[in-house]
Amino acid sequence: MAQDGRIRQERAVATRAALIAAAAAEFDERGYLGASMDxxxxxxxxxxxxLYFHFRSKADTASAVIAEQDAISRRYAEVAATRSSSPLESLMWMTQGIASQMTREVVVRAGLRLAADPNAREIPRDHPYEHWVEHTADIIRRAIATGEVDxxxxxELIGRVVSPAVAGVQMVSDMLHDRADLYERLQELWTMLLSGIASERTRAEVPRLVAIIRPEAPDGA
Incomplete structure (x- = not known):
């Protein structure tokens, strides 16, 4: 009996994940208003x-997509931290991860689109934006402590500026070029930002740092 219960639970988890993936594709393609439960x-x-067994409404389904998007983004951020030898490198790897998510992860694209959609204000959600502002600010605090940032x-100011700036670059790249130039535009953004905030000794490192933001092979090589 215990095994049967475990199998049913695993199936329910797999079904819910499949529904979130399908909902993400629907929202990414059609937006909130155009998407349907059908x-x-x-x-x-x-x-x-x-579908209705797992989600009560379209808004509830969209909320689950946003929550999964945030979970995926947090996992990418954790990986970025493990790949870095300094706070600013961590920030660049985090940005590289954002670009990878936008090009590879439909759940992330859909979640970000929903989060910015004025027609989707009815969606119940947490507010991950504040989390990313504070996460960026914390990285900058450490970068100041290590002498990388002036x-x-x-x-806190840098955190408040960086998060919407990166989001804006994503949005424009998506609308104008279907994200084909996303890595290049993010490199340009960070070249400007790092040139302004970097300490004197770190300024010469800016080209190396922004070069981290580049496409990777699917296997991460």
Whole structure:
């Protein structure tokens, strides 16, 4: 009996994940207003009954996509921290991860689109924006402590500027070039930002740092 219960639970988890992936594709392609529960069920190859068993409404489904997007982004940020030997390198790897998410992860694209969609204000959600502002500010605090960033800068100010700036670059790249130039545009953004905030000894390192933001092979090589 215990094994049967575990199997049912695993199936339920797998079904929910498949529905979130299908919902992400629906929202990414059609936006919040254009998406439908029928479309989500059809993409998932499931009945509407199965869909409504897991999600009460379109808003509830969209909320789950946003939550999964944030979870994916946090995992990428954790990986960025392990690849870095300094705070600013961590920030560059985090940005590289953002670009990889936007080009590879439909859940991330859909979650960010929903988060910025004025027609989706009814969606129940947490507010991950504040988390990323504070996360960036914390990295800058450490960069100041290690001498990478000029101590005259306010880490909270940089956090508040960086997060919407990166989001804006993503949005424009998506609208104008289907994200084909995303890495290049992010390199330009960080060249300007780092040139302004870097300490004197770190300024010569800016080209090396921004070069971290580049496409990687699918296997991460």
């Amino acid at each position: 479309g989500v069920a059809e993409r998932a190859g499931m009945t509407k009954g199965a 101590p005259s800068w306010d880490p």
